[in-house]
Amino acid sequence: MQLYNKLSAKERATLIEEAGEDRLTLSFYAYAKIGNPKLFRNYLFIAWDAMEVLGRIYIAHEGINAQLSVPAKKFDEFKNFLDSIYFLENIRLNIAIEHDLKSFLKLKVKVRDKIVADGLEDESFDVTNKGVHVDADKFNELLNDPNTILVDMRNHYESEIGHFKGAITPDVDTFRDSLSIIEEDLKEHKEDKNLVMYCTGGIRCEKASAYYKHKGFKKVFQLEGGIIEYARQVENLSLENKFVGKNFVFDHRRGERITDEVISNCHQCGKACDTHVNCANEACHLLFIQCEECSKTMDTCCSNTCKEINALPFEEQKALRKGIPNSNKIFKKGRSEVLKYKH
Known part of the structure; x- marks a missing residue:
């Protein structure tokens, strides 16, 4: 029973080039109670390896976080497989705006303590008691409300190349750093302000929304599907796009362009650049x-x-x-x- 990659990244890249077949880059996550993460990890690896799925997947007792590349011709098979798992049935898939055959070159399914490292040791914290999910239209409506505080739950290197207009962008290296900083900065507004959060695909916001509800914030919202889904809805529904720049992604592409604005600089010469x-x-x-x-x-x-x-x-x-x-x-x-x- 094969539970590891037999090919190197270089060998896999060559095979993908020779095949010349379309692949879809996508991501999804789900907070759920997984009793035996290792067993579930093995089950996923065997099934997805047979489908030629590549990517980076984390499994923990609290759920799954997956970023993948799937052969386009096997997408239906992949989706049917997800639907056969009770907590992944009809799961929202964040399909990339820009596809790259080599976004991932290996299948890595790893067991972790948590699918999003948060540094929290609070046993009374319930990650499933989340805030209100909003689509792109409602998100834009909330941003037009003067009682809204918009917070970017990503790290400094992500927001540097692209973010929503008017967002608070904490200068942090990790998600765990941002939780306490934001709580302290906004502690006077637990009752009166709309706390609206966003991230790349929604997974960090979902945990953050549950955390801030646990800490007493009354009006907590998150952008469903994150920036990835927002960009798709804005285009499909002809909505106003309140995001500027590029969306940082965690694969070989490192970014998806959302708008033409370049809001960052080359770190070596200062020229406008977001690569x-x-x-x-x-x-x-x-x-x-x-x-x-x-x-x-x-x-x-x-x-x-x-x-x-x-x-x-x-x-x-x-x-x-x-x-x-x-x-x-x-x-x-x-x-x-x-x-x-x-x-």
């Missing part, structure tokens, strides 16, 4: 914004030091990385003193 890259030096791998010109000049590296290391033979790079604790900066997400134009 995220990872530093080519594998010992760094820092996520940052880099324009095409700087990418060519710096060989897709964040600093001259990384550029020099990246130019070394592979074995020398590997030797330099050996035994260095916490050498990978992937979780710093744009926080580096070498990035002069990071705001």
